[in-house]
Amino acid sequence: MKAIQTALAAALLATSAGAAAAQDSVLVGHLADYTGATSFVGKQFGPGVSDAFKQINADGGIDGTMVELDTVDYGYKVPEAIALYKRWVGNGMVALQGWGTADTEALISFVTRDEIPNMSGSYSAHLTDPKGANPNTKLPAPYNFFYGPSYSDACRALVDWAMKDAEAKGVETPTFIHTGDNHPYPNAPKEACAAHAEEVGFTVAPPVVVPLAPGDFKAQCLTIKNSGAQYVYMGNLGGSVVSLIKSCNTVGVEATYMGNPWAGDYHTVEAAEAQNLIFPSSTPFYGADVPGMALVTKILENGDGQVGERPTHHYVRAVCAAYYMKEAMAWAKENGGITGQNIRDGFYQKTDWVPEGLEGVCGPVTWTADDHRGLMNVTINSGSFVDGKAVIETIDHIELPRRDDWLGQ
Numbered sequence: 493m494k495a496i497q498t499a500l501a502a503a504l505l506a507t508s509a510g511a512a513a514a515q516d517s518v519l520v521g522h523l524a525d526y527t528g529a530t531s532f533v534g535k536q537f538g539p540g541v542s543d544a545f546k547q548i549n550a551d552g553g554i555d556g557t558m559v560e561l562d563t564v565d566y567g568y569k570v571p572e573a574i575a576l577y578k579r580w581v582g583n584g585m586v587a588l589q590g591w592g593t594a595d596t597e598a599l600i601s602f603v604t605r606d607e608i609p610n611m612s613g614s615y616s617a618h619l620t621d622p623k624g625a626n627p628n629t630k631l632p633a634p635y636n637f638f639y640g641p642s643y644s645d646a647c648r649a650l651v652d653w654a655m656k657d658a659e660a661k662g663v664e665t666p667t668f669i670h671t672g673d674n675h676p677y678p679n680a681p682k683e684a685c686a687a688h689a690e691e692v693g694f695t696v697a698p699p700v701v702v703p704l705a706p707g708d709f710k711a712q713c714l715t716i717k718n719s720g721a722q723y724v725y726m727g728n729l730g731g732s733v734v735s736l737i738k739s740c741n742t743v744g745v746e747a748t749y750m751g752n753p754w755a756g757d758y759h760t761v762e763a764a765e766a767q768n769l770i771f772p773s774s775t776p777f778y779g780a781d782v783p784g785m786a787l788v789t790k791i792l793e794n795g796d797g798q799v800g801e802r803p804t805h806h807y808v809r810a811v812c813a814a815y816y817m818k819e820a821m822a823w824a825k826e827n828g829g830i831t832g833q834n835i836r837d838g839f840y841q842k843t844d845w846v847p848e849g850l851e852g853v854c855g856p857v858t859w860t861a862d863d864h865r866g867l868m869n870v871t872i873n874s875g876s877f878v879d880g881k882a883v884i885e886t887i888d889h890i891e892l893p894r895r896d897d898w899l900g901q
Contacts, residue, residue: 516556516557516558517553517557517558517559517560518554518557518558518559518560518584518586518587518821518830519560519562519580519583519584519585519586520545520559520560520561520562520585520586520587520588520589520817521562521564521577521580521585521587521588521589522538522541522542522561522562522563522564522588522589523564523566523573523576523588523589523590523591523592523595524537524538524541524542524563524564524565524566524591525538525565525566525567525568525591525592526538526565527565527567528565528566528567528568528569529568529704529705530568530591530592530677530704530729530730531568531730532729532730532731532759532760533729533730533754533757533804533806534568534591534613535798535799536757536799536803536804536806536807536810537591537613537806537807537809537810538563538565538591538798538810539795539796539798539799539803539807539810540799540803540806540807540808540809540810540811540813540814541561541563541589541810541811541813541814542561542563542795542796543791543792543794543795543796543798543811544791544810544811544813544814544815544818545559545561545814546561546791546795546796547787547790547791547794547795548814548815548818550794554818554821554822554825554830555822555825555826557821557825557830559818559821561589562580564576566591566595568591568592568595569595570592570594570595570598573590573591573592573595573598573599574595574598574599574602577599577602578602581602581606581608585608586608586821586830586831586832586835587608587609587610587611587817587821587832587835588603588608588609588610588611588612589610589611589612589813589814589817590610590611590613590614591612591613591614592613592614592677593614593616593675593676593677593680594675594676594677596610596612596613596614596616596636597614597616597618597619597676600618600619600631600633600636601631603635603636604632604633604634604635606832607635607831607832607833607836608635608832609635609636609637609817609820609832609835609836609839610635610636610637611637611638611639611813611814611816611817612636612637612638613638613810613813614638614677614680615638615640615641615642615643615646615680615753616642616643616676616677616680617642617643617644617645617680617681617684617898617900617901618630618631618633618680618900619633619636619637619638619642619864620633620636620642620863620864620865620899620900621633621863621864621899621900622634622636622861622862622863622864623861623862624900625862625896625899625900626896626897626899626900626901628900628901629899629900629901630900633864634861635832635836636864637816637839637859637864637866638813638866639774639809639812639816639855639857639866639867640753640774640809640866640867641753641772641774641865641867641868641869641870641892642680642681642865643677643680643681643727643752643753644680644681644684644685644898644901645865645868645870645892645898646752646753646772646870647681647684647685647750647752648684648685648688648892648898649772649870649872649890649892650685650725650750650770650772650870650872651668651685651688651689651692651694651723652692652890652892653770653872653887653888653890654666654668654694654723654748654750654770655692655693655694656888657723657748658722658723663722665695666693666694666695666722666723667694667695667696667697667719667720667721667722667723668686668689668694668695668696668697668721668723669696669697669698669699669700669716669719669721669723669724669725670682670685670686670699670700670725670727671699671700671701671702671712671716671724671725671726671727671728671736672699672701672702672704672725672726672727672728673701673702673703673704673727673728673732674701675704677704677727678704678727678728678752679727680727681727681752682699682727683901684898684901685725694723697719697720697721698719700712700715700716700719702726702727702728702736703728703732704728704729704732705731705732706730706731706732706734706735707732707735708735708739709735709736709739709740710739710742710743712736712739713736713739713740713742713743713745714743716740716745716747717740717743717744717745721747722746722747722748723747723748723750724740724745724747724748724749724750725750725751725752726749726750726751726752726755727752727755728752728755729751729752729754729755729760730754730755730760731763733749733751733755733760733764734760734763734764736749737749737764737766737769738764738765748768748770749766749768749769749770750770750771751769751770751771751772752771752772753771753772753773753774754806755771756769756770756771756772756773756873756875757771757805757806757875758804758875758881758882758884759882760875761875761876761877761882761884762877762881762882764877765877766875766876766877767876767877768874768875768876769875769876770872770873770874770887771872771873771875772870772871772872772873773805773809773871773873774809774812774867774869774870774871775805775808775809775812775853775854776805776808776852776853777804777805777808777884778792778802778803778804778805778807778808779802780852782851782852782853783851783852784846784849784850784851784852784853784854785852785853786849787811787849787850787853788808788811788850788853791811792807808853811850811853811854812847812850812853812854812855815847815849815850815854816839816845816847816857818847819838819845819847819848820835820836820838820839821835821838822838823837823838823841824837824838839859840859840860840861842858843856843858844856844857844858845857845858845859855867863894863899865894865899868891868892868893868894869889869890869891869892870889870890870891870892871886871888871889872886872887872888872889872890873885873886873887874887
């Protein structure tokens, strides 16, 4: 009996030592797209995440616990994302910094089962309903988070701005049209945004399928031109957006182009030589005169140098995503340990939440156990190509209501 007790004590001691060692560092998986269809912005967002966690570790980690961030370029391919996820779970992953809409939605059941919080680069509204409270929600997503308005809410804000713009211009019956590939990412806000456009008085033209890869889109532009749409929502990003604007200029489309949260930045404005490209944002641009920009600058200077000296706001937004997770992990450590479930609960501990040191840059956000729509405020910007460079100005701020029927939609 004594031998058994000794063995049990030794086993408990070993377990305790193992747990202590495990808390010396924790594994966070990081899906990045540096070579795939969304790499135009992935090359900004991915380094934002990795540079931020590098700084977090340099500043002492999670109260002494280092974050082992495993960044892998998965090329925007769902099977690769699922394979990586399974490998990371097998290695003890406590949280995931995810990326695309297709893979994030494919992983909802996995992260729910394994209790792994996924802070994604996808802002699909499907991810915002943790309990499936809305009968139209496809699948409850209790472990999915993102920083920013959902694609649907960002598009609703653009529609609200567009209606004010149309009224100011004396357009009595403005027409709205959705463009984008037949893919989960551009499709995510299509129905919800069209419904809101109709609700506020737009005529909604049939959507136009535009490939996510760059190309000659004159045929699609002629369809847009024939629709008479004054406001064109673009669900794609990068080269596809550049191609669409240039192709439509060629065939004489006279419309205002409105991009999703990934479709507008100074790179896109300059490449497209765009005029009055309207796009949303949820952080100030790099170099803005706000207190938290000092930490962003420090992160950039101490980072791996992948984005140069003038990152886009996608990089800044990634820093926010990393620091919200960092503070949720800190709460978890103080309240039972850095486990997936505790990290998830850490996201619920504050309202109007801004990470320490990032004042004026991030948030303020509020996530609850019933509603994962963290941010409902949308900044509207206009970017134009002037004298060889992009000139971007903020033209509006839209605060959206937290409507029950919009949850998860």
